Amino acid sequence: MTEQSSVGRFGRGPGLFGPRPRSSLREEGARGALIAFASTVIFIGVAVWLVLTSETWPAVQRQFFNWSNFKEAWPVVATGFWLDIKMFLVAEVLILVIALAVAMIRALRGPAFFPLRVLAITFIDLIRGVPIILLILLLGFGVPALQLPGVPRRELFWGLTALVISYSAYTAEVYRAGIESVRESQRMSARSLGLTQVQTLRYVLVPQAIRNVIPALLNGFVSLQKDVALVFVLGVREGVRSAQIYTASTFNYTSYVVAAVLFLLVSVPVARFTDWYTDRDRRRMQAVGG
Amino acid sequence: MSTRRTRWGRILVIGIALTMLAAACADDAATTTTAAETTTTTTEATTSTTELAACTVDNLNLVTPGTLTIATGDPAYPPWVTDADGGFNDDPTAKSGFEAGLAYEIAAYLGFSDDQVVWERTGFDEVIVAGPKDWDFNLQQYSITTTRDEVVDFSVPYYVTTQALVVLEGSSYAEATTVDDLKGAKLGAAIGTTSVEFVENVIQPDSPPNVYDENFDVVSAMNAGQIEGLVVDLPTAYYITGSGDVPGSVIAGSFEAAAAAPDDYGLLFADGNPLVECVNQAINALWADGTIDGLIAQWLQQGGGINVITG
Numbered sequence: 001m002t003e004q005s006s007v008g009r010f011g012r013g014p015g016l017f018g019p020r021p022r023s024s025l026r027e028e029g030a031r032g033a034l035i036a037f038a039s040t041v042i043f044i045g046v047a048v049w050l051v052l053t054s055e056t057w058p059a060v061q062r063q064f065f066n067w068s069n070f071k072e073a074w075p076v077v078a079t080g081f082w083l084d085i086k087m088f089l090v091a092e093v094l095i096l097v098i099a100l101a102v103a104m105i106r107a108l109r110g111p112a113f114f115p116l117r118v119l120a121i122t123f124i125d126l127i128r129g130v131p132i133i134l135l136i137l138l139l140g141f142g143v144p145a146l147q148l149p150g151v152p153r154r155e156l157f158w159g160l161t162a163l164v165i166s167y168s169a170y171t172a173e174v175y176r177a178g179i180e181s182v183r184e185s186q187r188m189s190a191r192s193l194g195l196t197q198v199q200t201l202r203y204v205l206v207p208q209a210i211r212n213v214i215p216a217l218l219n220g221f222v223s224l225q226k227d228v229a230l231v232f233v234l235g236v237r238e239g240v241r242s243a244q245i246y247t248a249s250t251f252n253y254t255s256y257v258v259a260a261v262l263f264l265l266v267s268v269p270v271a272r273f274t275d276w277y278t279d280r281d282r283r284r285m286q287a288v289g290g
Numbered sequence: 291m292s293t294r295r296t297r298w299g300r301i302l303v304i305g306i307a308l309t310m311l312a313a314a315c316a317d318d319a320a321t322t323t324t325a326a327e328t329t330t331t332t333t334e335a336t337t338s339t340t341e342l343a344a345c346t347v348d349n350l351n352l353v354t355p356g357t358l359t360i361a362t363g364d365p366a367y368p369p370w371v372t373d374a375d376g377g378f379n380d381d382p383t384a385k386s387g388f389e390a391g392l393a394y395e396i397a398a399y400l401g402f403s404d405d406q407v408v409w410e411r412t413g414f415d416e417v418i419v420a421g422p423k424d425w426d427f428n429l430q431q432y433s434i435t436t437t438r439d440e441v442v443d444f445s446v447p448y449y450v451t452t453q454a455l456v457v458l459e460g461s462s463y464a465e466a467t468t469v470d471d472l473k474g475a476k477l478g479a480a481i482g483t484t485s486v487e488f489v490e491n492v493i494q495p496d497s498p499p500n501v502y503d504e505n506f507d508v509v510s511a512m513n514a515g516q517i518e519g520l521v522v523d524l525p526t527a528y529y530i531t532g533s534g535d536v537p538g539s540v541i542a543g544s545f546e547a548a549a550a551a552p553d554d555y556g557l558l559f560a561d562g563n564p565l566v567e568c569v570n571q572a573i574n575a576l577w578a579d580g581t582i583d584g585l586i587a588q589w590l591q592q593g594g595g596i597n598v599i600t601g
Contacts, residue, residue, distance in 0.1 A: 235500030
């Protein structure tokens with residue numbers, strides 16, 4: 001394998017984003033590649049040898065990597081995982097909207113907005129300070145047990161609510177970082193043009209802010225995509241719980257591997273996309289700036 | 291430089307992943323053979339009866355010589371581990387509750403004094419993972435099933451129970467007489483129990499049951515109005531309805547044996563542990579001399595007049 005082929009493989013080759021600086025590094029690169037390849041082979045070899053010669057490896061293989069169990073567990077876990085995906089999509093939309101609202105409230109200036117700002121800060125501090133699993137349990141089992149008239153009781157509803165609240169608090173801080181990264185002169189120029197505070201936020205600050213924080217938001221996507229599984233503590237049969245049910249009845253963990261593979265199938269592409277987007281954005285910014 | 295390093299790091303990761311996958315999927319046939327062998331060994335171990343002489347504290351295969359290390363749930367629930375009045379105390383050394391009492395009877399039979407008994411706590415997953423255990427046996431209402439038997443070893447049964455349905459008083463399901471009456475019910479059960487399999491395979495309700503970490507969470511969901519009924523073993527059903535854990539709950543019925551094979555509870559051992567033979571002798575003797583029946587009478591409420599729900 002040469003360096004050239006790996007460049008092509010990951011679609012980052014010269015040409016796509018303009019010519020790359022080529023230097024004497026190229027020669028050094030071939031030798032470096034050889035060393036990297038050799039050390040990789042040795043490293044993997046030792047790791048695999050250590051695992052395969054372990055005394056309990058046959059039992060581990062039987063319990064964790066059993067192909068027939070894999071095939072048997074796949075449809076069950078995949079059905080549960082589909083619920084994870086749906087929860088993720090619904091929650092993510094709500095989070096993006098609610099978090100932006102909270103961040104905008106927090107960004108308002110002037111004494112008149114003081115109570116709103118305090119509310120926003122209190123919300124963020126309290127929610128971020130509570131472990132997400134506690135929030136799910138408290139809302140999921142606690143609120144319905146109050147038996148308030150007209151309040152929904154479904155575990156899925158409360159599990160999602162807990163996730164949305166928790167992630168909104170974190171995401172609001174991401175937005176805030178974005179808003180604060182926009183130069184102060186932008187805000188002042190907008191105000192001097194006669195825009196109100198809200199208009200300034202809406203038309204000047206937030207559009208620039210969002211662009212700055214898209215990588216961070218995508219990072220949150222990856223995180224949420226896995227955390228939706230936590231609602232299983234409320235009895236919801238999503239992917240991880242489905243895998244657990246399989247494990248519990250067969251004493252075989254291969255279903256956990258199935259669940260892991262399913263999560264990876266979604267989260268790795270999102271992570272790659274995030275990297276690609278960040279890279280592209282940086283290049284564009286550099287092109288503009290430089 | 292930095293991009294190249296990243297790229298090689300990526301190739302490394304992919305390489306490792308591929309190798310692991312290849313290793314993981316290799317040699318399925320061998321796996322099956324191992325499993326089959328395991329089953330055979332287990333059956334032999336359970337049925338064979340060696341002479342009692344081998345089963346003395348000095349000869350037993352113990353993780354800590356001279357000490358019987360017993361694992362139970364974390365926490366351990368009534369009526370299996372209780373205080374003297376049958377309430378929750380999560381302290382098996384109190385020797386109260388059916389399983390705590392049984393553990394000390396087995397220990398005494400094998401020649402251990404009470405202070406030679408040490409308790410460990412385990413979750414469900416760490417119990418069934420392959421490899422050595424740091425306890426001699428695990429005692430927390432494990433149902434004996436053939437699939438589980440391939441991975442671990444079980445003693446002979448120390449208790450036989452049936453599944454029971456707990457609902458709120460006045461619920462339409464309180465009057466159920468056959469499992470067909472329960473098709474529309476939203477049911478819940480705790481993971482790792484045969485109750486889950488019972489609901490899915492025998493009752494087969496229209497919407498699949500909710501599955502919780504612990505019976506405690508099933509109770510919470512019941513109190514939150516998220517499920518209409520919960521399925522547990524009969525002794526636990528008596529405890530839940532009798533203790534007020536779920537206010538206004540009643541046992542709608544127990545499921546007759548025809549609807550599902552009864553649940554045999556066994557002590558759980560690491561696969562191939564020879565200790566199981568001696569413990570089996572102890573359990574058989576405790577059944578024969580009425581000790582286990584005495585513990586059942588003392589700790590497991592057996593009130594009559596329970597409806598029977600048929601298949």
